[in-house]
Amino acid sequence: MLRLAQSMDYPAEARNRGLRGEVTVKFIVLKSGEDINHTIIKSVHPILDKAAIQTIREASFEPGIKDGKPVNSFFSLPLKYRMKRF
Structure with a gap:
C-alpha cells in the first residue's frame, strides 16, 4: 500500500474548492x-x-498467488481525500 500512497495526488482544484471524501x-x-x-x-x-x-x-500492484502461481485478483479500494489542518 505504500506504493499506492506515494502515487496519490490531491488535485489543487479539489483543494481550492474544498472537495473531500472517499472515492472507491x-x-x-x-x-x-x-x-x-x-x-x-x-x-x-x-x-x-x-x-x-x-x-x-x-501505482504498481503484484498479482495474487494461488498454489504458487500468479492469478488475476479483484480489488475494491477506498481512497480518502481530506485536508490536513496545521
Missing part, C-alpha cells in the same frame, strides 16, 4: 501485474474520481 475504485490486477477495468463504485466529485483512477493507474 474497483479494478482487476491480471496475472501479468497489469491493472485494468477501473470503475468508480463510490463517487465524490468528478475531479476526485479522476484523481483516484489516476492514482490506481500510477
